[in-house]
Amino acid sequence: MFVEFNSLSEEAKVWVYPSSRKFYPQEIDELKEKLNSFVEAWKQDDAGFKASFELKYNRFIIFSAEEDAQLTNADIDQQVAFILQLQQEYEVELLDKMNVCFKQGEFIQYKDVKEFKTLLKKKSVSAKTIVFDNLVQTKGELENYWEVPITESWYNRFL
Structure with missing residues (x-):
């Protein structure tokens, strides 16, 4: 059952899918309808x-489900299949979590990791740059550690 995101507990499981581009304004309403549907x-039974x-940010699709939801591999496969469908429809990359x-x-x-390392070397980004840890x-x-300076993330090993 769909509930408001804010009503889920802090222990609720999250999945973050970063898009390779920002969704265009004309795509947002339709995308939100598809996500809601x-x-x-999902697990209607x-x-x-x-x-x-x-x-x-019109860029990150985030799903969340209460921790006690007893999700099976089939339930996760259903979510990934849906994300694959969105990738194709909107011509974006959503499953590459290593960017x-x-x-x-x-x-x-x-950016891909190699390009990000180059930006660090050129000082185009710094230790204070805010990164998104999409592995939360x-x-x-998500609320406390998703948007953090590089020094507070697993990306700090590139400094």
């Missing part, structure tokens, strides 16, 4: 299932 139908989504997403001024950049596991981690 997916969450509504489980009356106690609570899940939600957020579209952050680096970071803030550069008011913009969010999406819970809603609490």
Whole structure:
């Protein structure tokens, strides 16, 4: 069952899918409808299932489900199949979690790790640059550790 994202507990499981580009304004409403429909139908047979989504910065698709949801491999496969479908429809990359997403001024950049290391060497990004840790596991981690300076993330090994 779809619930408001804010109503989920801090322990709720999250999955972050960074897009290789920002979704265009004309795509947002349709994308949100598709995300809502997916969450509504996901585990529809489980009356106690609570899940939600957020579209952050028009760039990150974030799903969340209460920790006690008893998700099976088939449930996760269903989510990944949906994401693959979105990739094809919108011509974006959503499953490559090894690319680096970071803030550069008011913009969010999406670079492969090699290019990110080059930017660090050229001092185009610094230890204070805000990066997105798309490997966070819970809603609490999302709220507290998703957007952090490089020094507070696993990317600090590149400094």
